[in-house]
Amino acid sequence: xxxxxxxxxxxxxxxxxxxxxxxxxxxxxxxxxxxxxxxxxxxxxxxxxxxxxxxxxxxxxxxxxxxxxxxxxxxxxxxxxxxxxxxxxxxxxxxxxxxxxxxxxxxxxxxxxxxxxxxxxxxxxxxxxxxxxxxxxxxxxxxxxxxxxxxxxxxxxxxxxxxxxxxxxxxxxxxxxxxxxxxxxxxxxxxxxxxxxxxxxxxxxxxxxxxxxxxxxxxxxxxxxxxxxxxxxxxxxxxxxxxxxxxxxxxxxxxxxxxxxxxxxxxxxxxxxxxxxxxxxxxxxxxxxxxxxxxxxxxxxxxxxxxxxxxxxxxxxxxxxxxxxxxxxxxxxxxxxxxxxxxxxxxxxxxxxxxxxxxxxxxxxxxxxxxxxxxxxxxxxxxxxxxxxxxxxxxxxxxxxxxxxxxxxxxxxxxxxxxxxxxxxxxxxxxxxxxxxxxxxxxxxxxxxxxxxxxxxxxxxxxxxxxxxxxxxxxxxxxxxxxxxxx
Ligand SMILES: NC(=O)c1ccc[n+]([C@@H]2O[C@H](COP(=O)([O-])OP(=O)(O)OC[C@H]3O[C@@H](n4cnc5c(N)ncnc54)[C@H](OP(=O)(O)O)[C@@H]3O)[C@@H](O)[C@H]2O)c1
Numbered sequence: 001x002x003x004x005x006x007x008x009x010x011x012x013x014x015x016x017x018x019x020x021x022x023x024x025x026x027x028x029x030x031x032x033x034x035x036x037x038x039x040x041x042x043x044x045x046x047x048x049x050x051x052x053x054x055x056x057x058x059x060x061x062x063x064x065x066x067x068x069x070x071x072x073x074x075x076x077x078x079x080x081x082x083x084x085x086x087x088x089x090x091x092x093x094x095x096x097x098x099x100x101x102x103x104x105x106x107x108x109x110x111x112x113x114x115x116x117x118x119x120x121x122x123x124x125x126x127x128x129x130x131x132x133x134x135x136x137x138x139x140x141x142x143x144x145x146x147x148x149x150x151x152x153x154x155x156x157x158x159x160x161x162x163x164x165x166x167x168x169x170x171x172x173x174x175x176x177x178x179x180x181x182x183x184x185x186x187x188x189x190x191x192x193x194x195x196x197x198x199x200x201x202x203x204x205x206x207x208x209x210x211x212x213x214x215x216x217x218x219x220x221x222x223x224x225x226x227x228x229x230x231x232x233x234x235x236x237x238x239x240x241x242x243x244x245x246x247x248x249x250x251x252x253x254x255x256x257x258x259x260x261x262x263x264x265x266x267x268x269x270x271x272x273x274x275x276x277x278x279x280x281x282x283x284x285x286x287x288x289x290x291x292x293x294x295x296x297x298x299x300x301x302x303x304x305x306x307x308x309x310x311x312x313x314x315x316x317x318x319x320x321x322x323x324x325x326x327x328x329x330x331x332x333x334x335x336x337x338x339x340x341x342x343x344x345x346x347x348x349x350x351x352x353x354x355x356x357x358x359x360x361x362x363x364x365x366x367x368x369x370x371x372x373x374x375x376x377x378x379x380x381x382x383x384x385x386x387x388x389x390x391x392x393x394x395x396x397x398x399x400x401x402x403x404x405x406x407x408x409x410x411x412x413x414x415x416x417x418x419x420x421x422x423x424x425x426x427x428x429x430x431x432x433x434x435x436x437x438x439x440x441x442x443x444x445x446x447x448x449x450x451x452x453x454x455x456x457x458x459x460x461x462x463x464x465x466x467x468x469x470x471x472x473x474x475x476x477x478x479x480x481x482x483x484x485x486x487x
């Protein structure tokens with residue numbers, strides 16, 4: 001018996017249980033490196049058992065090199081393994097050269113002519129160069145260097161924006177488990193509408209969703225990085241007792257079907273219509289759970305099972321926000337915890353400059369050709385007030401992003417407003433007023449929803465106006481005003 005398969009993109013058949021290789025980085029964290037031939041032996045055993053799809057990233061230790069050794073052994077035909085990797089650059093200008101070098105390095109480490117699935121991660125949407133990176137990768141896909149293009153840790157709004165800007169996306173790799181069910185929300189709705197598939201990771205919460213932890217007391221500390229991340233998710237979802245309730249429900253269901261808790265955890269996610277596959281981390285040369293994981297394909301969950309899980313979920317607190325937020329905003333639910341230092345270290349796309357001759361005034365410009373021509377700044381700070389000009393979805397000097405999609409344009413605009421306010425020393429939480437101008441009043445809802453994703457807890461005063469004749473392809477224009485907290 002082999003795992004079920006699915007087509008992720010035309011011509012790309014994958015195992016529905018993908019073998020995750022982040023664990024290679026964990027094994028190598030003391031500076032040692034797994035011998036690539038021995039590593040390839042371990043991968044070959046997975047591939048021959050039908051677990052022939054491997055998930056890697058630029059920062060997963062020597063995982064790409066090990067898989068490259070395997071691909072050399074099994075280069076062609078129906079037995080050729082499938083290699084997913086990720087490129088996770090630091091935000092900065094994504095020129096043609098930068099992007100090509102990033103992708104080329106993946107090809108060299110894998111020793112292949114084409115990456116089967118290249119997944120892109122971006123740390124902060126306040127830096128808009130992610131769209132340049134995706135357009136360049138799309139060009140490389142058209143040249144045959146990338147088989148399919150994927151994203152990782154993108155929320156529904158930015159996935160929608162990428163699609164509306166003409167990028168062909170096959171998949172989005174996100175956290176999705178019995179504990180973290182955010183992906184069942186807006187992302188699944190978008191997935192159903194657009195066909196972009198979800199690849200679920202963390203489905204076993206690093207091993208927390210297994211018999212090993214059933215009825216166990218809460219550990220005082222967790223030495224393992226990956227597990228400490230999932231413990232943060234457990235804490236945020238309501239704590240140890242709530243988690244034990246979900247584990248107990250999964251255990252009852254598992255006993256009924258004669259399978260394991262991990263099988264139930266994987267099955268629940270695999271039965272979700274948006275999900276193409278779940279990724280299960282594998283510790284090469286250490287623990288193997290292949291035989292157990294194969295049992296995922298021996299049963300299906302029935303209404304009673306779902307009702308039992310539903311009751312356990314009702315006692316939990318939904319993980320806040322959308323997928324990927326754990327990397328970008330509080331509560332940071334990553335292995336290293338609070339990432340705000342990392343995010344603070346990322347250079348802003350805008351530079352605040354003091355206004356000559358004024359003691360208490362700064363401004364930022366976005367480089368639009370119209371700012372010097374028409375005589376205005378992107379945003380101005382005077383004392384504790386920040387005023388952001390009417391902002392459109394202009395990318396670079398004059399390209400309109402996501403033509404015809406008012407909701408996607410609003411998302412892009414609000415990222416730009418956030419970046420302007422940050423550059424001037426404020427935060428979106430300081431915004432006290434926004435004003436939205438719409439070309440077509442019928443588009444009020446997607447724009448309002450985009451506004452709500454940024455402001456549902458900040459609740460500034462807001463005005464929505466039909467402006468009719470916005471210039472160019474712009475569907476929407478937004479302005480904002482912020483008042484900084486007294487220091
Ligand atoms: N895109 C991203 O940002 C991102 C983030 C995290 C992970 N990922 C990807 O997703 C992969 C998996 O996620 P993850 O590493 O976070 O953890 P995971 O898959 O939730 O957990 C993996 C751990 O679960 C245990 N396990 C596996 N099968 C089991 C079974 N049948 N019964 C009991 N325990 C079982 C193993 O622990 P033991 O070895 O201790 O037994 C294994 O190391 C990674 O390798 C990586 O490829 C991507």
